Amino acid sequence: MSLINPFDPNVKLHAGCSCGQHSSEAEHLEAESAALNRRMVENTVMRALFPQDVERRRFLSAVGVSTALAAISEFIPFGALEAFAQDKGPLEKKDLKIGFLPITCATPIIFAGAADFYGKEGLNVTLQKTAGWAIVRDKVLAKEFDASHMLSPMPLAISMGAGSNATPMVMPLMENTNGNAITLHVKHKNNRDPKNWKGMKFAIPFDYSMHNFLLRYYLAANGLDPDRDVQLRVMSPPDMVANLRSGNIDGFIVAEPFNQRAVYENVGFIHALTSEIWNNHPCCAFAASEDFVKHNPNTFAALVRSIMRATVFVNKAENRKGVAAMIAPANYLNQPPTVVEQVLTGRFADGLGQVRNEPDRIGFDPFPWHSMAVWMLTQMKRWGYIKGNVNYKEIAEKVFLATDARKRMAELDIAAPKSTYGKHQILGKEFDPSKPEEYLKSFAIKA
Amino acid sequence: MKTTLTFRAAVLSLFIFAMFIGTWHLATQAPKESAAAQAVNAEYAELMGKGAEKTGGFPSPEKVGSAFVKYLSDPFYDNGPNDKGIGIQVGYSLLRVGTGFLLAMLFALPLGFVIGMSPLMTKALNPFIQILKPISPLAWMPLALYTLKDSEVSGIFVIFICSLWPMLINTAFGVAGVRRDWINVARTLEVNPLRKAFLVILPAAAPTILTGMRISMGIAWIVIVAAEMLVGGTGIGYFVWNEWNNLALPNVIFAITMIGLVGMALDLGFGTLQKFVTYRE
Numbered sequence: 001m002s003l004i005n006p007f008d009p010n011v012k013l014h015a016g017c018s019c020g021q022h023s024s025e026a027e028h029l030e031a032e033s034a035a036l037n038r039r040m041v042e043n044t045v046m047r048a049l050f051p052q053d054v055e056r057r058r059f060l061s062a063v064g065v066s067t068a069l070a071a072i073s074e075f076i077p078f079g080a081l082e083a084f085a086q087d088k089g090p091l092e093k094k095d096l097k098i099g100f101l102p103i104t105c106a107t108p109i110i111f112a113g114a115a116d117f118y119g120k121e122g123l124n125v126t127l128q129k130t131a132g133w134a135i136v137r138d139k140v141l142a143k144e145f146d147a148s149h150m151l152s153p154m155p156l157a158i159s160m161g162a163g164s165n166a167t168p169m170v171m172p173l174m175e176n177t178n179g180n181a182i183t184l185h186v187k188h189k190n191n192r193d194p195k196n197w198k199g200m201k202f203a204i205p206f207d208y209s210m211h212n213f214l215l216r217y218y219l220a221a222n223g224l225d226p227d228r229d230v231q232l233r234v235m236s237p238p239d240m241v242a243n244l245r246s247g248n249i250d251g252f253i254v255a256e257p258f259n260q261r262a263v264y265e266n267v268g269f270i271h272a273l274t275s276e277i278w279n280n281h282p283c284c285a286f287a288a289s290e291d292f293v294k295h296n297p298n299t300f301a302a303l304v305r306s307i308m309r310a311t312v313f314v315n316k317a318e319n320r321k322g323v324a325a326m327i328a329p330a331n332y333l334n335q336p337p338t339v340v341e342q343v344l345t346g347r348f349a350d351g352l353g354q355v356r357n358e359p360d361r362i363g364f365d366p367f368p369w370h371s372m373a374v375w376m377l378t379q380m381k382r383w384g385y386i387k388g389n390v391n392y393k394e395i396a397e398k399v400f401l402a403t404d405a406r407k408r409m410a411e412l413d414i415a416a417p418k419s420t421y422g423k424h425q426i427l428g429k430e431f432d433p434s435k436p437e438e439y440l441k442s443f444a445i446k447a
Numbered sequence: 448m449k450t451t452l453t454f455r456a457a458v459l460s461l462f463i464f465a466m467f468i469g470t471w472h473l474a475t476q477a478p479k480e481s482a483a484a485q486a487v488n489a490e491y492a493e494l495m496g497k498g499a500e501k502t503g504g505f506p507s508p509e510k511v512g513s514a515f516v517k518y519l520s521d522p523f524y525d526n527g528p529n530d531k532g533i534g535i536q537v538g539y540s541l542l543r544v545g546t547g548f549l550l551a552m553l554f555a556l557p558l559g560f561v562i563g564m565s566p567l568m569t570k571a572l573n574p575f576i577q578i579l580k581p582i583s584p585l586a587w588m589p590l591a592l593y594t595l596k597d598s599e600v601s602g603i604f605v606i607f608i609c610s611l612w613p614m615l616i617n618t619a620f621g622v623a624g625v626r627r628d629w630i631n632v633a634r635t636l637e638v639n640p641l642r643k644a645f646l647v648i649l650p651a652a653a654p655t656i657l658t659g660m661r662i663s664m665g666i667a668w669i670v671i672v673a674a675e676m677l678v679g680g681t682g683i684g685y686f687v688w689n690e691w692n693n694l695a696l697p698n699v700i701f702a703i704t705m706i707g708l709v710g711m712a713l714d715l716g717f718g719t720l721q722k723f724v725t726y727r728e
Contacts, residue, residue, distance in 0.1 A: 129529040131679040142596035238692045331530035334693040349494035
């Protein structure tokens, strides 16, 4: 089910889902699979009770359906069986290919592989290191990857057809919060006020990235128009470090460990962690196409469970050092262990001669806030990546499976927020997800 | 006389190589740590990786040498899908190049024959070939990824498309350039067309065709590295990208040298084949 084509006279535009009985497509899918599950359990039980179908029919017509159901329910715990079936439902696909980029944002996905959390769910996952976001997008769309690490705005953009063919995607969980920084060339040591950055060149990892939106937000908040006053170039992270060394760019905003790597290479310093712009902002995500989820619901659930467990594990401060050692080798991040460790523990050299201690430098929180999706959409619209009327809530709820995530988190005893919408503070300015258009209007600088 | 020339050339080659390594060595001597760097506290220095092997600046020949030893001493290790030995990576690349090249051969040789033997076909197909030939093979990559929906197949397709043109053009040229006398002799002897193609034209055009194949192979080997850097996964191109991701220049230089060596071996192979089919009139 793609985003509904508003020019198709045969579809209902205002209904939440394809059958029109649920508020969103995600809920519709959930209800559908739950109903199917129940039917399956009932079928099995009835078949076991009445090996001869003739007897079953005779029994039902003699006592009536409701009496029969009540009688049988008395001694057969349908509800428990159903939950059991859901939990142990056969995996539709065991051998999976999952893409990731070698950055610390992918820690839960990588760790779930390195510590074989996938294996505990009966999955055989091959983690495929990928060279860039555009390739991740293409490989997911080509079904070469069953699911992948993505930048959290990517599933939104792909679902809407911004920068690709419109293919409905779902994002069952967030990977990390924070975990990025703005790095400047050492020659800008005394040029820390962004108001003076006119004419500088910055590298960003991808158009549809939190990095791009946060840097633009930061520059605009300091009076610079990111489209006119500075140059933004898309680059891969190692190219950023090399270009910073040669002075082709003045700075970059990117995921770790490449900011720390620039410090380690003596070419840059950490100007600001992105947590200083928006504390606990979303960053990377785990996403799959809706098509994959529809055809492999149990596999998908098992996958989400394993990554959620990994997320909880890697988020604990006492585990961070060990995790860093596990993900640093060539098969995963391929970085010096001390660089990865400085990112995960938050005790790091800033490139200016100071040791900083920021335990929240990167966090791992699986909850995919709808309000964060709405914020991303406002920024896409603000900078002209999407145009026209945007149905913020509908897209956010279709792609970010927050309701589903809360249910799964409860199953795994992870505390989840009560609401899927929250107000966020970004550089001291409040974002209210219920008023996206007014929020957009409040910006003086936009495309 | 000939041996002494070879000998003298070898000595000169060795001398140039030694000079090159020597200059490289002198040019990459590490500068002394500045006093300012030592002033900061011990923890900061440790976090900055002082004392550890660092990649700062261009690597010295010793570092590159140790990369050679490290990778060549264990060329077939397999530490998971993203970390395999150099032997395995080169194998993947050769497999892709081989498949794409063979497919191109199956397509280019018969078509080249037809074009070469028929002036009409030559004229009719010429504009298409002329337009398609100068397109960079990598420019096909996005299109291939989009339509074929598989990066592995796309890689092979890119090799196919870049190997195609030199082979096709050289085959057509070779076939068209077979001496009229020989064809006329075949005609007077009433040789059937198939026999004529295989026993007269093919041997006569073989040297030109093989030149085309040799050029194709050279291009294919250049392109595969770029293609693998783009789509990743496996292969020598991926190896380069993965090491670049770690800014590990010694390993990148090692990989570059390996690419050169394998490319040379492929070229030498075709050179030998070429000698085998060359004839003197």
